[in-house]
Amino acid sequence: MSGEATGKTGLEAVLAGIDAALPAALDRLMELLRIPSISTDPAWKADCARAADWLVADLKSLGFTAESRPTPGHPMVVAHGGTGERHLLFYGHYDVQPVDPLNLWHRDPFDPVIEATAKGDVIRGRGSSDDKGQLMTFIEACRAWKAVHGTLPCRITIFLEGEEESGSPSLIPFMRDNAGELTADLALICDTSMVSPGVPSIAGQLRGMLKDEFTLHGPKIDLHSGHYGGPALNPLREISKLVASFHDDQGRVAVEGFYAGVHEVPADLKRQWESCGFDEADYLGSVGFTRAHGEAGYSTLEQQWARPTLEINGLWGGYQGAGSKTVIPAEAHCKITCRLVGDMDPDDLRRKVRAHVEARLPKDARVTWDNNLEGSPAAVMKTDRPEFEAARQALSDEWNREAVIVGMGGSIPIAGFFKTILGMDAMLIGFANDDDAIHSPNEKYDVQSFHKGIRSWARVLERLV
Amino acid sequence: MSGEATGKTGLEAVLAGIDAALPAALDRLMELLRIPSISTDPAWKADCARAADWLVADLKSLGFTAESRPTPGHPMVVAHGGTGERHLLFYGHYDVQPVDPLNLWHRDPFDPVIEATAKGDVIRGRGSSDDKGQLMTFIEACRAWKAVHGTLPCRITIFLEGEEESGSPSLIPFMRDNAGELTADLALICDTSMVSPGVPSIAGQLRGMLKDEFTLHGPKIDLHSGHYGGPALNPLREISKLVASFHDDQGRVAVEGFYAGVHEVPADLKRQWESCGFDEADYLGSVGFTRAHGEAGYSTLEQQWARPTLEINGLWGGYQGAGSKTVIPAEAHCKITCRLVGDMDPDDLRRKVRAHVEARLPKDARVTWDNNLEGSPAAVMKTDRPEFEAARQALSDEWNREAVIVGMGGSIPIAGFFKTILGMDAMLIGFANDDDAIHSPNEKYDVQSFHKGIRSWARVLERLV
Known part of the structure; x- marks a missing residue:
């Protein structure tokens, strides 16, 4: 110097x-x-x-x-x-x-x-x-x-x-x-x-990033919920079950093998973070939260900086206009991004996330993926x-x-x-x-x-x- | 005559x-x-x-x-x-x-x-x-x-x-x-x-009909999934859990008291239905189904005519455009219709469905309901x-x-x-x-x-x- x-x-x-x-x-x-x-x-x-x-x-x-x-x-x-x-x-x-x-x-x-x-x-x-x-x-x-x-x-x-x-x-x-x-x-x-x-x-x-998106296909066409409501498989219900299955009740991602390559934060770095001036109450309170909602057992900063996430950024299907429409839609859609830490491999993770979805598909449903979305470690x-x-x-x-x-x-x-x-x-x-x-x-x-x-x-x- | x-x-x-x-x-x-x-x-x-x-x-x-x-x-x-x-x-x-x-x-x-x-x-x-x-x-x-x-x-x-x-x-x-x-x-x-x-x-x-719609509110504003992903409550995940909670794994509606006023179909009427010329394979197959997806233990016709439903007709939140947006949205939305049978009371049912949702709201989330939607027995x-x-x-x-x-x-x-x-x-x-x-x-x-x-x-x- x-x-x-x-x-x-x-x-x-x-x-x-x-x-x-x-x-x-x-x-x-x-x-x-x-x-x-x-x-x-x-x-x-x-x-x-x-x-x-x-x-x-x-x-x-x-x-x-x-x-x-x-x-x-x-x-x-x-x-x-x-x-x-x-x-x-x-x-x-x-x-x-x-x-x-x-x-x-x-x-x-x-x-x-x-x-x-x-x-x-x-x-x-x-x-x-x-x-x-x-x-x-x-x-x-x-x-x-x-x-x-x-x-x-x-x-x-x-x-x-x-x-x-x-x-x-x-x-x-x-x-x-x-x-x-x-x-x-x-x-x-x-x-x-x-x-x-x-x-x-x-x-x-x-953190790194993995982007993915899928469409869940159910009936061939939009159905009338009077004529088919009951016997019909409803893609909105099924996609909700899939999204709900991504996390356990401790806020941990439930995709098998998701945490491969994730390392705990070394104690000395953790201590530095704890004294870095981060104002947790302000950070959470400014957007309306009274507590952190991520993985149990990790501090807010760890959840944000050092833990991977599987986040839903978009979810949609069916009727979104004013009033009611008695439709069972043919499709439902989900946009996902994962934040990656440590040595997590985006390509490997993509396979795991997709396998998680595909293993949980009910009969008569199928899924298609957007193959144009990138990932970075x-x-x-x-x-x-x-x-x-x-x-x-x-x-x-x-x-x-x-x-x-x-x-x-x-x-x-x-x-x-x-x-x-x-x-x-x-x-x-x-x-x-x-x-x-x-x-x-x-x-x-x-x-x-x-x-x-x-x-x-x-x-x-x-x-x- | x-x-x-x-x-x-x-x-x-x-x-x-x-x-x-x-x-x-x-x-x-x-x-x-x-x-x-x-x-x-x-x-x-x-x-x-x-x-x-x-x-x-x-x-x-x-x-x-x-x-x-x-x-x-x-x-x-x-x-x-x-x-x-x-x-x-x-x-x-x-x-x-x-x-x-x-x-x-x-x-x-x-x-x-x-x-x-x-x-x-x-x-x-x-x-x-x-x-x-x-x-x-x-x-x-x-x-x-x-x-x-x-x-x-x-x-x-x-x-x-x-x-x-x-x-x-x-x-x-x-x-x-x-x-x-x-x-x-x-x-x-x-x-x-x-x-x-x-x-x-x-x-x-x-069947009768009950229409309802709710918005699940999480953070005060749309959040960036890098800055807040982890600690943030994501309304899309929460609404998925709520929707998934509406049914059990037998296709039965899991809202407490939902089936009050529902009667089993009398045996003679059931026999009539069985011989009424309804072509189950065609009815299901024409829209891409290999089997009925409703309540276990009931025929397709019963599921359609004589059993109540809780159906999701619209579900949405976050980004729906092309590509990816790393957003955790402030809100998620759900449109519901129930089909009613027997003596089910739409007003009573509305209270039960809403109670089901409100009892399952996580901390820092709240729900608002559309109060302009009707019901009929x-x-x-x-x-x-x-x-x-x-x-x-x-x-x-x-x-x-x-x-x-x-x-x-x-x-x-x-x-x-x-x-x-x-x-x-x-x-x-x-x-x-x-x-x-x-x-x-x-x-x-x-x-x-x-x-x-x-x-x-x-x-x-x-x-x-």
Whole structure:
């Protein structure tokens, strides 16, 4: 670590520069937020390209050789800059979630604004937190560094994706095709949140994901519940039995072999989590829960970070309109996602989940599966790498609070891909808060997250180079 | 019965007249079918009135004093004609079901046509079977009678509703306000089907109906399955457990006290049913079943006609679009109908079903109920009235097959209302077939049903007057 060599004066100058240039940094973020780069809907394709171009231009102004590279989907932004032994890659995504239901937004999602709230100023708008605001914290840190030092802190590759919110179809082929230039010493990712407001957090583990969907077929056609009610097999009843069979009465997943590859949390990590500032009552109470509803015998944090889940995300069949319709429908549908931890294998798990369903099908029912849904294993970071301790110290300095290595309930497959495709470890540091409403109406990013996020990266870079 | 007095020659002349005038009768039915009298959708209000007016004009041409009487909804057609001691009321409905999904129709639902099929000629179009074709069988029988005899067979009141397919909101108030003129010796209803093609059938019992609907509320807002998956209560899982709890593993409804008021089918009636020509293999096989899926220990016919049900007609929550959305939804929804038999009390049953759900709610979940859904008890006909035996003989003569008194799995609340509001028994005779696709695309009515239906009513009238 050459932090000492850079000198305290240098870092303090960078931090002072960040403070002074905050209004300009916010203006730049606003510009980027005004581009409606929704990646799932082809109607916004040109805007995705525009967001990539905006980033390329901004990165060029910092001395990066930056390009918007075409893919079958939305372009990838790849930029290289700086020199030196140390080579860091920074990953973020410039695409955003759709904005529906639009009527629940209090203003145009793409006309961002700084709003004063009881909890402080926030940047309101789609993508402010996920992920434009977060990715700009790193770019602004580079800008401030360059303003003081005249150069970037080290050799830096910036890799920004435009399909993260739509399944990243081009990501793996692009990484394979460009493995040489994308492989660095370590990947830095800014797409996660803090465990609690003001508590700087490094993700030590992320859950993986398995998506699946099935249709249960019963009678050949929709039946009249007068003519057939009684003798008929009702797919809605049968699918309910199947869904109910997925868990036992202790909240444990009852699919045979489901927990293969799941490891208990080591005692010392568990202790760290217990003192990480996570406010269980607030976390549960804010959404209307008086207690955790997951697996008996595990804490709320363990249930969220370290235990696998089998969750139903959609369930439907029959009549959904006003009033009554006396129908026994021909089909019922179920969307499933599992969150994976430890060494759980998504392909193996898919077979087990499907076998569970198929073994319980009654006579005269059959099931069909959607075979287009992906899976990714959990990602456990190499937290014993020295960069993690360096980052922990840098973050602790900035936030006046010991930084913590936490779990994450969500899934960020890119960390796993960096490891499996490029052999590169990743370190995830993010400044989002749980109330940022990412993927929801009225998304926001705290101005504090943005400001201290930029400062945090400057401090992290100072310790890494 | 004055059938003998009317003379065989008279009846034979009426039947010959029916045969000769069949093309004209079909033309009239086609005219009525061309009026899109969909009662649920206000867009077709004028067409409902037009169908009522068409019927008034037709009944006037037969010497009835007929009127289209306004209601807060669609008009009632009330017509009086004929003289004599005997006073019969005929009930039918001129409104029809909506036609969606329109893309599954092979032609315009309101451009009816006679089609040759492998099973014989059919009248294709919305309402052909339910109930315009059926109600016209009675009116055409009156017309043929009048053509031969110069008069109607007895004092006849015709009462045609325009809201049967939309919950009959005006029916009970109208019957109460006009009880005097609507009360006859016996009500005749033509809105049922034959137990098997060619087997003339009189409904001896109809199941009642209880409609209910609930929403299960979990978290205050939709949750992200990464951030909350594990500790979160998932309404889709909870509603599945509730639905699964409604039945035991023998197909019996597990709601406490559900079977109060249910009686076993008397042995002699059961024997009649067993020999009524019901083709179990065809009934089940035509919709893809290899066996009956209802209560263990009861025959398919008992399950359909004589046993109560608790059926799920709609179940939904979460994401239903393409692909995956990692949501734990705030709500899940369930639509229920129960079919009632014997002396089951709908109000009592509603309390029991709701108590079953509420007793099983997990902590942090709550349930809300739709309080706008009605219930009606089962209707058991007075099959020992002499008119039933007379009708049985008349139908047996027409179809060359002994007529049977059968159960009906469906619910026709009007029969119960005639009894409770007007103190009048009802006899339900219908000529529909199970494959008529009522309420579905490509509804049809067999020309044989129409033709022999008219002849059947002529024979029944001949025996009743």
